[in-house]
Amino acid sequence: MRVTVLGTGAMGAGVAGSLLREGHEVTVWNRSADKAAPLGDRGAVVADDPGSAVERAEVVLLTLFDTDAVVDVLEQAAGEAPTDAVWVQCSTVGVAGTETIVQLAAKYGITLVEAMMLGTKAPAEQGTLTMLAAGPSDVLDRVDPVLDAVGAKTVRAGDAVGAGTALKLAANAWIASITAATGQSLAVARGLGLDPALFLEAIDGSASDSAYAHTKGAAMLEGAFPAQFALDGLRKDIGLITEAARDAGVSTTVLEALGRVYADASAAGHGGDDIAAVGTAF
Structure with missing residues:
Protein backbone atom coordinates (compact mmCIF):
# COMPACT_ATOMS: atom_id res chain seq x y z
CA MET A 1 0.00 0.00 0.00
CA ARG A 2 1.00 3.64 -0.39
CA VAL A 3 1.59 4.78 3.18
CA THR A 4 2.66 8.20 4.41
CA VAL A 5 4.21 8.60 7.86
CA LEU A 6 3.98 12.13 9.22
CA GLY A 7 6.51 12.41 12.04
CA THR A 8 9.71 10.36 12.12
CA GLY A 9 10.85 10.59 15.69
CA ALA A 10 11.90 7.44 17.52
CA MET A 11 8.54 5.73 16.99
CA GLY A 12 7.68 7.11 13.55
CA ALA A 13 11.08 6.21 12.13
CA GLY A 14 10.78 2.67 13.44
CA VAL A 15 7.28 2.32 12.02
CA ALA A 16 8.38 3.63 8.62
CA GLY A 17 11.26 1.16 8.59
CA SER A 18 8.93 -1.73 9.38
CA LEU A 19 6.59 -0.68 6.59
CA LEU A 20 9.49 -0.59 4.13
CA ARG A 21 10.66 -4.02 5.23
CA GLU A 22 7.17 -5.42 4.57
CA GLY A 23 7.12 -4.05 1.04
CA HIS A 24 4.86 -1.01 1.40
CA GLU A 25 5.47 2.13 -0.67
CA VAL A 26 6.42 4.65 2.01
CA THR A 27 6.61 8.46 2.01
CA VAL A 28 7.84 10.25 5.12
CA TRP A 29 7.93 13.81 6.40
CA ASN A 30 9.37 15.29 9.57
CA ARG A 31 9.61 18.85 10.81
CA SER A 32 13.35 18.32 11.34
CA ALA A 33 14.34 17.00 7.92
CA ASP A 34 17.54 15.36 9.19
CA LYS A 35 15.44 12.81 11.12
CA ALA A 36 13.67 11.72 7.94
CA ALA A 37 16.71 11.65 5.63
CA PRO A 38 18.04 8.20 6.71
CA LEU A 39 14.75 6.63 5.65
CA GLY A 40 15.39 7.93 2.14
CA ASP A 41 18.50 5.77 2.03
CA ARG A 42 16.28 2.76 2.80
CA GLY A 43 13.85 3.44 -0.03
CA ALA A 44 11.31 5.89 1.38
CA VAL A 45 10.34 9.07 -0.44
CA VAL A 46 11.26 12.02 1.78
CA ALA A 47 8.77 14.86 1.30
CA ASP A 48 9.49 18.55 1.84
CA ASP A 49 6.17 19.34 3.50
CA PRO A 50 3.10 17.53 4.87
CA GLY A 51 0.92 18.44 1.89
CA SER A 52 3.18 16.90 -0.73
CA ALA A 53 3.75 13.89 1.54
CA VAL A 54 0.09 12.83 1.41
CA GLU A 55 -0.70 13.55 -2.25
CA ARG A 56 -0.80 9.86 -3.29
CA ALA A 57 -1.41 8.21 0.07
CA GLU A 58 -3.87 5.42 0.65
CA VAL A 59 -3.09 5.48 4.38
CA VAL A 60 -1.65 8.37 6.42
CA LEU A 61 -0.11 7.67 9.82
CA LEU A 62 0.11 10.56 12.29
CA THR A 63 3.04 9.75 14.61
CA LEU A 64 3.60 13.11 16.28
CA PHE A 65 4.35 14.34 19.81
CA ASP A 66 1.22 16.12 20.99
CA THR A 67 -2.12 17.65 20.06
CA ASP A 68 -0.65 20.91 18.78
CA ALA A 69 1.66 19.05 16.41
CA VAL A 70 -1.18 16.87 15.06
CA VAL A 71 -3.49 19.86 14.55
CA ASP A 72 -0.76 21.85 12.80
CA VAL A 73 0.08 19.01 10.41
CA LEU A 74 -3.57 18.22 9.70
CA GLU A 75 -4.23 21.86 8.87
CA GLN A 76 -1.34 21.81 6.38
CA ALA A 77 -2.08 18.47 4.74
CA ALA A 78 -5.82 17.84 4.91
CA GLY A 79 -6.76 19.22 1.51
CA GLU A 80 -3.90 17.53 -0.33
CA ALA A 81 -4.65 13.84 0.26
CA PRO A 82 -6.94 11.69 -1.94
CA THR A 83 -10.51 11.84 -0.68
CA ASP A 84 -10.56 8.09 -0.03
CA ALA A 85 -7.36 8.06 2.06
CA VAL A 86 -7.63 6.72 5.61
CA TRP A 87 -5.89 8.78 8.28
CA VAL A 88 -4.65 6.81 11.29
CA GLN A 89 -4.08 8.81 14.46
CA CYS A 90 -1.21 7.15 16.35
CA SER A 91 -0.08 10.03 18.58
CA THR A 92 -0.71 9.93 22.33
CA VAL A 93 -2.72 13.11 22.83
CA GLY A 94 -5.22 12.23 25.58
CA VAL A 95 -8.98 12.44 25.68
CA ALA A 96 -9.40 16.16 25.04
CA GLY A 97 -6.76 16.15 22.30
CA THR A 98 -8.47 13.25 20.57
CA GLU A 99 -11.80 15.09 20.63
CA THR A 100 -10.11 18.11 19.02
CA ILE A 101 -8.62 15.96 16.26
CA VAL A 102 -11.93 14.16 15.60
CA GLN A 103 -13.65 17.53 15.18
CA LEU A 104 -10.92 18.74 12.83
CA ALA A 105 -11.14 15.57 10.74
CA ALA A 106 -14.90 16.06 10.42
CA LYS A 107 -14.35 19.66 9.32
CA TYR A 108 -12.12 18.52 6.46
CA GLY A 109 -14.09 15.40 5.54
CA ILE A 110 -11.22 13.12 6.57
CA THR A 111 -11.81 9.42 7.22
CA LEU A 112 -10.14 8.97 10.62
CA VAL A 113 -9.38 5.96 12.79
CA GLU A 114 -6.84 5.53 15.54
CA ALA A 115 -4.17 2.97 16.29
CA MET A 116 -2.23 3.76 19.43
CA MET A 117 1.20 2.19 19.60
CA LEU A 118 1.94 0.15 22.72
CA GLY A 119 5.68 -0.41 22.82
CA THR A 120 8.91 1.50 22.51
CA LYS A 121 11.61 2.22 19.94
CA ALA A 122 12.89 -1.34 19.52
CA PRO A 123 9.45 -2.95 18.95
CA ALA A 124 8.64 -0.17 16.48
CA GLU A 125 11.79 -1.01 14.54
CA GLN A 126 11.10 -4.76 14.76
CA GLY A 127 7.41 -4.52 13.78
CA THR A 128 6.34 -6.05 17.10
CA LEU A 129 4.23 -3.26 18.58
CA THR A 130 0.79 -3.88 20.00
CA MET A 131 -1.66 -1.65 18.14
CA LEU A 132 -4.67 -0.36 20.06
CA ALA A 133 -7.15 0.43 17.32
CA ALA A 134 -10.56 2.09 17.25
CA GLY A 135 -12.95 3.18 14.54
CA PRO A 136 -15.53 1.67 12.19
CA SER A 137 -14.65 -1.98 11.60
CA ASP A 138 -14.85 -1.72 7.82
CA VAL A 139 -12.34 1.14 7.81
CA LEU A 140 -10.01 -0.70 10.20
CA ASP A 141 -10.21 -3.70 7.86
CA ARG A 142 -8.79 -1.48 5.10
CA VAL A 143 -5.73 -0.53 7.16
CA ASP A 144 -5.08 -3.99 8.64
CA PRO A 145 -2.14 -4.64 6.24
CA VAL A 146 -0.45 -1.51 7.60
CA LEU A 147 -1.14 -2.37 11.23
CA ASP A 148 0.07 -5.92 10.66
CA ALA A 149 3.34 -4.59 9.24
CA VAL A 150 4.16 -2.57 12.35
CA GLY A 151 2.57 -4.68 15.09
CA ALA A 152 2.63 -8.23 16.40
CA LYS A 153 -1.06 -7.91 17.25
CA THR A 154 -3.92 -5.44 17.05
CA VAL A 155 -6.46 -4.99 19.83
CA ARG A 156 -9.68 -3.36 18.63
CA ALA A 157 -10.90 -1.24 21.51
CA GLY A 158 -14.15 0.03 20.01
CA ASP A 159 -16.02 1.47 17.04
CA ALA A 160 -15.46 5.13 17.94
CA VAL A 161 -12.16 7.01 17.75
CA GLY A 162 -11.20 7.65 21.37
CA ALA A 163 -11.51 4.07 22.63
CA GLY A 164 -7.95 3.33 21.52
CA THR A 165 -6.73 6.43 23.33
CA ALA A 166 -8.53 5.38 26.51
CA LEU A 167 -6.87 1.95 26.38
CA LYS A 168 -3.46 3.52 25.70
CA LEU A 169 -3.81 5.78 28.74
CA ALA A 170 -4.64 2.78 30.92
CA ALA A 171 -1.68 0.84 29.52
CA ASN A 172 0.76 3.71 29.98
CA ALA A 173 -0.39 4.14 33.59
CA TRP A 174 0.76 0.54 34.09
CA ILE A 175 4.09 1.16 32.35
CA ALA A 176 4.75 4.27 34.43
CA SER A 177 3.84 2.42 37.60
CA ILE A 178 5.85 -0.74 37.05
CA THR A 179 8.95 1.17 35.96
CA ALA A 180 8.86 3.46 39.00
CA ALA A 181 8.08 0.55 41.30
CA THR A 182 11.11 -1.34 39.98
CA GLY A 183 13.32 1.65 40.76
CA GLN A 184 11.84 1.93 44.23
CA SER A 185 12.39 -1.75 45.06
CA LEU A 186 15.98 -1.66 43.84
CA ALA A 187 16.58 1.45 45.95
CA VAL A 188 15.00 -0.13 49.04
CA ALA A 189 17.20 -3.23 48.67
CA ARG A 190 20.29 -1.09 48.22
CA GLY A 191 19.36 1.17 51.14
CA LEU A 192 18.97 -1.83 53.43
CA GLY A 193 22.45 -3.05 52.61
CA LEU A 194 21.70 -5.64 49.95
CA ASP A 195 22.91 -6.12 46.41
CA PRO A 196 19.89 -4.65 44.57
CA ALA A 197 20.20 -7.30 41.87
CA LEU A 198 18.86 -9.75 44.46
CA PHE A 199 15.42 -8.15 44.07
CA LEU A 200 15.29 -9.14 40.39
CA GLU A 201 16.56 -12.61 41.28
CA ALA A 202 13.86 -12.96 43.94
CA ILE A 203 10.94 -12.20 41.63
CA ASP A 204 12.34 -14.15 38.68
CA GLY A 205 9.86 -16.85 37.68
CA SER A 206 7.41 -16.02 40.46
CA ALA A 207 3.80 -14.93 40.15
CA SER A 208 4.95 -11.33 40.64
CA ASP A 209 7.60 -11.49 37.91
CA SER A 210 7.63 -9.06 35.00
CA ALA A 211 9.82 -9.04 31.93
CA TYR A 212 9.57 -5.25 31.97
CA ALA A 213 10.98 -5.11 35.50
CA HIS A 214 14.02 -7.08 34.36
CA THR A 215 14.55 -4.93 31.26
CA LYS A 216 14.26 -1.60 33.06
CA GLY A 217 15.88 -2.95 36.22
CA ALA A 218 18.97 -4.00 34.29
CA ALA A 219 19.30 -0.47 32.92
CA MET A 220 18.90 0.96 36.42
CA LEU A 221 21.61 -1.33 37.81
CA GLU A 222 23.95 -0.41 34.96
CA GLY A 223 23.15 3.30 35.23
CA ALA A 224 22.89 3.59 31.43
CA PHE A 225 19.69 4.97 29.90
CA PRO A 226 19.74 5.07 26.08
CA ALA A 227 16.23 6.20 25.20
CA GLN A 228 13.70 3.64 24.07
CA PHE A 229 10.89 5.75 25.55
CA ALA A 230 12.03 9.19 26.65
CA LEU A 231 11.26 10.06 30.25
CA ASP A 232 9.77 13.45 29.38
CA GLY A 233 7.48 11.73 26.87
CA LEU A 234 6.08 9.54 29.63
CA ARG A 235 5.79 12.60 31.90
CA LYS A 236 3.56 14.15 29.24
CA ASP A 237 1.48 10.99 29.15
CA ILE A 238 1.15 10.87 32.95
CA GLY A 239 -0.30 14.37 32.78
CA LEU A 240 -2.83 13.24 30.16
CA ILE A 241 -3.72 10.15 32.19
CA THR A 242 -4.15 12.19 35.37
CA GLU A 243 -6.43 14.68 33.60
CA ALA A 244 -8.54 11.91 32.07
CA ALA A 245 -8.81 10.00 35.35
CA ARG A 246 -9.83 13.12 37.27
CA ASP A 247 -12.50 13.95 34.70
CA ALA A 248 -13.79 10.38 34.93
CA GLY A 249 -14.02 10.48 38.73
CA VAL A 250 -11.14 8.05 39.23
CA SER A 251 -8.69 8.60 42.10
CA THR A 252 -5.43 10.20 40.96
CA THR A 253 -3.43 9.53 44.15
CA VAL A 254 -0.96 7.13 42.54
CA LEU A 255 -0.79 9.13 39.31
CA GLU A 256 0.08 12.31 41.19
CA ALA A 257 2.88 10.50 43.01
CA LEU A 258 4.17 9.14 39.71
CA GLY A 259 4.09 12.63 38.25
CA ARG A 260 6.28 13.90 41.08
CA VAL A 261 8.87 11.13 40.89
CA ILE A 275 12.14 6.04 31.40
CA ALA A 276 14.37 3.66 33.38
CA ALA A 277 16.15 6.81 34.59
CA VAL A 278 13.21 7.31 36.97
CA GLY A 279 15.20 4.98 39.23
CA THR A 280 17.62 7.83 39.90
CA ALA A 281 14.85 9.72 41.71
CA PHE A 282 14.98 7.20 44.57
Whole structure:
Protein backbone atom coordinates (compact mmCIF):
# COMPACT_ATOMS: atom_id res chain seq x y z
CA MET A 1 0.00 0.00 0.00
CA ARG A 2 1.00 3.64 -0.39
CA VAL A 3 1.59 4.78 3.18
CA THR A 4 2.66 8.20 4.41
CA VAL A 5 4.21 8.60 7.86
CA LEU A 6 3.98 12.13 9.22
CA GLY A 7 6.51 12.41 12.04
CA THR A 8 9.71 10.36 12.12
CA GLY A 9 10.85 10.59 15.69
CA ALA A 10 11.90 7.44 17.52
CA MET A 11 8.54 5.73 16.99
CA GLY A 12 7.68 7.11 13.55
CA ALA A 13 11.08 6.21 12.13
CA GLY A 14 10.78 2.67 13.44
CA VAL A 15 7.28 2.32 12.02
CA ALA A 16 8.38 3.63 8.62
CA GLY A 17 11.26 1.16 8.59
CA SER A 18 8.93 -1.73 9.38
CA LEU A 19 6.59 -0.68 6.59
CA LEU A 20 9.49 -0.59 4.13
CA ARG A 21 10.66 -4.02 5.23
CA GLU A 22 7.17 -5.42 4.57
CA GLY A 23 7.12 -4.05 1.04
CA HIS A 24 4.86 -1.01 1.40
CA GLU A 25 5.47 2.13 -0.67
CA VAL A 26 6.42 4.65 2.01
CA THR A 27 6.61 8.46 2.01
CA VAL A 28 7.84 10.25 5.12
CA TRP A 29 7.93 13.81 6.40
CA ASN A 30 9.37 15.29 9.57
CA ARG A 31 9.61 18.85 10.81
CA SER A 32 13.35 18.32 11.34
CA ALA A 33 14.34 17.00 7.92
CA ASP A 34 17.54 15.36 9.19
CA LYS A 35 15.44 12.81 11.12
CA ALA A 36 13.67 11.72 7.94
CA ALA A 37 16.71 11.65 5.63
CA PRO A 38 18.04 8.20 6.71
CA LEU A 39 14.75 6.63 5.65
CA GLY A 40 15.39 7.93 2.14
CA ASP A 41 18.50 5.77 2.03
CA ARG A 42 16.28 2.76 2.80
CA GLY A 43 13.85 3.44 -0.03
CA ALA A 44 11.31 5.89 1.38
CA VAL A 45 10.34 9.07 -0.44
CA VAL A 46 11.26 12.02 1.78
CA ALA A 47 8.77 14.86 1.30
CA ASP A 48 9.49 18.55 1.84
CA ASP A 49 6.17 19.34 3.50
CA PRO A 50 3.10 17.53 4.87
CA GLY A 51 0.92 18.44 1.89
CA SER A 52 3.18 16.90 -0.73
CA ALA A 53 3.75 13.89 1.54
CA VAL A 54 0.09 12.83 1.41
CA GLU A 55 -0.70 13.55 -2.25
CA ARG A 56 -0.80 9.86 -3.29
CA ALA A 57 -1.41 8.21 0.07
CA GLU A 58 -3.87 5.42 0.65
CA VAL A 59 -3.09 5.48 4.38
CA VAL A 60 -1.65 8.37 6.42
CA LEU A 61 -0.11 7.67 9.82
CA LEU A 62 0.11 10.56 12.29
CA THR A 63 3.04 9.75 14.61
CA LEU A 64 3.60 13.11 16.28
CA PHE A 65 4.35 14.34 19.81
CA ASP A 66 1.22 16.12 20.99
CA THR A 67 -2.12 17.65 20.06
CA ASP A 68 -0.65 20.91 18.78
CA ALA A 69 1.66 19.05 16.41
CA VAL A 70 -1.18 16.87 15.06
CA VAL A 71 -3.49 19.86 14.55
CA ASP A 72 -0.76 21.85 12.80
CA VAL A 73 0.08 19.01 10.41
CA LEU A 74 -3.57 18.22 9.70
CA GLU A 75 -4.23 21.86 8.87
CA GLN A 76 -1.34 21.81 6.38
CA ALA A 77 -2.08 18.47 4.74
CA ALA A 78 -5.82 17.84 4.91
CA GLY A 79 -6.76 19.22 1.51
CA GLU A 80 -3.90 17.53 -0.33
CA ALA A 81 -4.65 13.84 0.26
CA PRO A 82 -6.94 11.69 -1.94
CA THR A 83 -10.51 11.84 -0.68
CA ASP A 84 -10.56 8.09 -0.03
CA ALA A 85 -7.36 8.06 2.06
CA VAL A 86 -7.63 6.72 5.61
CA TRP A 87 -5.89 8.78 8.28
CA VAL A 88 -4.65 6.81 11.29
CA GLN A 89 -4.08 8.81 14.46
CA CYS A 90 -1.21 7.15 16.35
CA SER A 91 -0.08 10.03 18.58
CA THR A 92 -0.71 9.93 22.33
CA VAL A 93 -2.72 13.11 22.83
CA GLY A 94 -5.22 12.23 25.58
CA VAL A 95 -8.98 12.44 25.68
CA ALA A 96 -9.40 16.16 25.04
CA GLY A 97 -6.76 16.15 22.30
CA THR A 98 -8.47 13.25 20.57
CA GLU A 99 -11.80 15.09 20.63
CA THR A 100 -10.11 18.11 19.02
CA ILE A 101 -8.62 15.96 16.26
CA VAL A 102 -11.93 14.16 15.60
CA GLN A 103 -13.65 17.53 15.18
CA LEU A 104 -10.92 18.74 12.83
CA ALA A 105 -11.14 15.57 10.74
CA ALA A 106 -14.90 16.06 10.42
CA LYS A 107 -14.35 19.66 9.32
CA TYR A 108 -12.12 18.52 6.46
CA GLY A 109 -14.09 15.40 5.54
CA ILE A 110 -11.22 13.12 6.57
CA THR A 111 -11.81 9.42 7.22
CA LEU A 112 -10.14 8.97 10.62
CA VAL A 113 -9.38 5.96 12.79
CA GLU A 114 -6.84 5.53 15.54
CA ALA A 115 -4.17 2.97 16.29
CA MET A 116 -2.23 3.76 19.43
CA MET A 117 1.20 2.19 19.60
CA LEU A 118 1.94 0.15 22.72
CA GLY A 119 5.68 -0.41 22.82
CA THR A 120 8.91 1.50 22.51
CA LYS A 121 11.61 2.22 19.94
CA ALA A 122 12.89 -1.34 19.52
CA PRO A 123 9.45 -2.95 18.95
CA ALA A 124 8.64 -0.17 16.48
CA GLU A 125 11.79 -1.01 14.54
CA GLN A 126 11.10 -4.76 14.76
CA GLY A 127 7.41 -4.52 13.78
CA THR A 128 6.34 -6.05 17.10
CA LEU A 129 4.23 -3.26 18.58
CA THR A 130 0.79 -3.88 20.00
CA MET A 131 -1.66 -1.65 18.14
CA LEU A 132 -4.67 -0.36 20.06
CA ALA A 133 -7.15 0.43 17.32
CA ALA A 134 -10.56 2.09 17.25
CA GLY A 135 -12.95 3.18 14.54
CA PRO A 136 -15.53 1.67 12.19
CA SER A 137 -14.65 -1.98 11.60
CA ASP A 138 -14.85 -1.72 7.82
CA VAL A 139 -12.34 1.14 7.81
CA LEU A 140 -10.01 -0.70 10.20
CA ASP A 141 -10.21 -3.70 7.86
CA ARG A 142 -8.79 -1.48 5.10
CA VAL A 143 -5.73 -0.53 7.16
CA ASP A 144 -5.08 -3.99 8.64
CA PRO A 145 -2.14 -4.64 6.24
CA VAL A 146 -0.45 -1.51 7.60
CA LEU A 147 -1.14 -2.37 11.23
CA ASP A 148 0.07 -5.92 10.66
CA ALA A 149 3.34 -4.59 9.24
CA VAL A 150 4.16 -2.57 12.35
CA GLY A 151 2.57 -4.68 15.09
CA ALA A 152 2.63 -8.23 16.40
CA LYS A 153 -1.06 -7.91 17.25
CA THR A 154 -3.92 -5.44 17.05
CA VAL A 155 -6.46 -4.99 19.83
CA ARG A 156 -9.68 -3.36 18.63
CA ALA A 157 -10.90 -1.24 21.51
CA GLY A 158 -14.15 0.03 20.01
CA ASP A 159 -16.02 1.47 17.04
CA ALA A 160 -15.46 5.13 17.94
CA VAL A 161 -12.16 7.01 17.75
CA GLY A 162 -11.20 7.65 21.37
CA ALA A 163 -11.51 4.07 22.63
CA GLY A 164 -7.95 3.33 21.52
CA THR A 165 -6.73 6.43 23.33
CA ALA A 166 -8.53 5.38 26.51
CA LEU A 167 -6.87 1.95 26.38
CA LYS A 168 -3.46 3.52 25.70
CA LEU A 169 -3.81 5.78 28.74
CA ALA A 170 -4.64 2.78 30.92
CA ALA A 171 -1.68 0.84 29.52
CA ASN A 172 0.76 3.71 29.98
CA ALA A 173 -0.39 4.14 33.59
CA TRP A 174 0.76 0.54 34.09
CA ILE A 175 4.09 1.16 32.35
CA ALA A 176 4.75 4.27 34.43
CA SER A 177 3.84 2.42 37.60
CA ILE A 178 5.85 -0.74 37.05
CA THR A 179 8.95 1.17 35.96
CA ALA A 180 8.86 3.46 39.00
CA ALA A 181 8.08 0.55 41.30
CA THR A 182 11.11 -1.34 39.98
CA GLY A 183 13.32 1.65 40.76
CA GLN A 184 11.84 1.93 44.23
CA SER A 185 12.39 -1.75 45.06
CA LEU A 186 15.98 -1.66 43.84
CA ALA A 187 16.58 1.45 45.95
CA VAL A 188 15.00 -0.13 49.04
CA ALA A 189 17.20 -3.23 48.67
CA ARG A 190 20.29 -1.09 48.22
CA GLY A 191 19.36 1.17 51.14
CA LEU A 192 18.97 -1.83 53.43
CA GLY A 193 22.45 -3.05 52.61
CA LEU A 194 21.70 -5.64 49.95
CA ASP A 195 22.91 -6.12 46.41
CA PRO A 196 19.89 -4.65 44.57
CA ALA A 197 20.20 -7.30 41.87
CA LEU A 198 18.86 -9.75 44.46
CA PHE A 199 15.42 -8.15 44.07
CA LEU A 200 15.29 -9.14 40.39
CA GLU A 201 16.56 -12.61 41.28
CA ALA A 202 13.86 -12.96 43.94
CA ILE A 203 10.94 -12.20 41.63
CA ASP A 204 12.34 -14.15 38.68
CA GLY A 205 9.86 -16.85 37.68
CA SER A 206 7.41 -16.02 40.46
CA ALA A 207 3.80 -14.93 40.15
CA SER A 208 4.95 -11.33 40.64
CA ASP A 209 7.60 -11.49 37.91
CA SER A 210 7.63 -9.06 35.00
CA ALA A 211 9.82 -9.04 31.93
CA TYR A 212 9.57 -5.25 31.97
CA ALA A 213 10.98 -5.11 35.50
CA HIS A 214 14.02 -7.08 34.36
CA THR A 215 14.55 -4.93 31.26
CA LYS A 216 14.26 -1.60 33.06
CA GLY A 217 15.88 -2.95 36.22
CA ALA A 218 18.97 -4.00 34.29
CA ALA A 219 19.30 -0.47 32.92
CA MET A 220 18.90 0.96 36.42
CA LEU A 221 21.61 -1.33 37.81
CA GLU A 222 23.95 -0.41 34.96
CA GLY A 223 23.15 3.30 35.23
CA ALA A 224 22.89 3.59 31.43
CA PHE A 225 19.69 4.97 29.90
CA PRO A 226 19.74 5.07 26.08
CA ALA A 227 16.23 6.20 25.20
CA GLN A 228 13.70 3.64 24.07
CA PHE A 229 10.89 5.75 25.55
CA ALA A 230 12.03 9.19 26.65
CA LEU A 231 11.26 10.06 30.25
CA ASP A 232 9.77 13.45 29.38
CA GLY A 233 7.48 11.73 26.87
CA LEU A 234 6.08 9.54 29.63
CA ARG A 235 5.79 12.60 31.90
CA LYS A 236 3.56 14.15 29.24
CA ASP A 237 1.48 10.99 29.15
CA ILE A 238 1.15 10.87 32.95
CA GLY A 239 -0.30 14.37 32.78
CA LEU A 240 -2.83 13.24 30.16
CA ILE A 241 -3.72 10.15 32.19
CA THR A 242 -4.15 12.19 35.37
CA GLU A 243 -6.43 14.68 33.60
CA ALA A 244 -8.54 11.91 32.07
CA ALA A 245 -8.81 10.00 35.35
CA ARG A 246 -9.83 13.12 37.27
CA ASP A 247 -12.50 13.95 34.70
CA ALA A 248 -13.79 10.38 34.93
CA GLY A 249 -14.02 10.48 38.73
CA VAL A 250 -11.14 8.05 39.23
CA SER A 251 -8.69 8.60 42.10
CA THR A 252 -5.43 10.20 40.96
CA THR A 253 -3.43 9.53 44.15
CA VAL A 254 -0.96 7.13 42.54
CA LEU A 255 -0.79 9.13 39.31
CA GLU A 256 0.08 12.31 41.19
CA ALA A 257 2.88 10.50 43.01
CA LEU A 258 4.17 9.14 39.71
CA GLY A 259 4.09 12.63 38.25
CA ARG A 260 6.28 13.90 41.08
CA VAL A 261 8.87 11.13 40.89
CA TYR A 262 9.26 11.37 37.10
CA ALA A 263 9.48 15.16 37.43
CA ASP A 264 12.30 14.75 39.97
CA ALA A 265 14.25 12.56 37.54
CA SER A 266 13.66 15.05 34.72
CA ALA A 267 14.79 17.97 36.87
CA ALA A 268 18.00 16.07 37.55
CA GLY A 269 18.74 16.08 33.82
CA HIS A 270 17.20 12.78 32.69
CA GLY A 271 14.28 14.10 30.63
CA GLY A 272 15.77 12.88 27.35
CA ASP A 273 16.93 9.55 28.80
CA ASP A 274 14.95 6.33 28.87
CA ILE A 275 12.14 6.04 31.40
CA ALA A 276 14.37 3.66 33.38
CA ALA A 277 16.15 6.81 34.59
CA VAL A 278 13.21 7.31 36.97
CA GLY A 279 15.20 4.98 39.23
CA THR A 280 17.62 7.83 39.90
CA ALA A 281 14.85 9.72 41.71
CA PHE A 282 14.98 7.20 44.57
